[in-house]
Amino acid sequence: ELKVEQNPLFLSMQEGKNYTIYCNYSTTSDRLYWYRQDPGKSLESLFVLLSNGAVKQEGRLMASLDTKARLSTLHITAAVHDLSATYFCAVDQDTDKLIFGTGTRLQVFP
Template sequence: ELKVEQNPLFLSMQEGKNYTIYCNYSTTSDRLYWYRQDPGKSLESLFVLLSNGAVKQEGRLMASLDTKARLSTLHITAAVHDLSATYFCAESPYGQNFVFGPGTRLSVLP
């Protein structure tokens, strides 16, 4: 069964703090995607990770991929309120369909 797990599912953190969201997936896929969704809105692509050891950074967010461990991480550095959203990871095991994780709802408090 194809399955993508994320933890934590809910995260409340203070501004200025660092934290990591974990994404475990079930296949040997080497493609992993991160998306952001604001309440009531659509999904926005953040990162595409296409090989083992890939690391991408954009502002206060950094994503990495370890295909051997079937693990991707999304690291938040010095969080700010604008990062409050739900973050999804998704794998594309066959290069055609996508399997999404349940999402991590992040709240950054002042």
């Protein structure tokens, strides 16, 4: 059974600092996704990573994938308050369903 673990579960960080969220999964997977959710809102797709060594960047967020280690990271550079949200990683095995991690609640303070 495919399992996905995220850490940390909660992250409080100061504006301007850098940090990384980790996503480990238990078996091989074809695709890895990162989503962002603001309170009471839908999940917004941030990145889709398809192959080993894939790296994608959007603004202050950069996601990478190491399929051999079964690890993805979401790196936050020079955090700003607007990045405060819950971040989920999810994987699938070429099936019709995503397996989500528990989410990382990020809080950025001045």
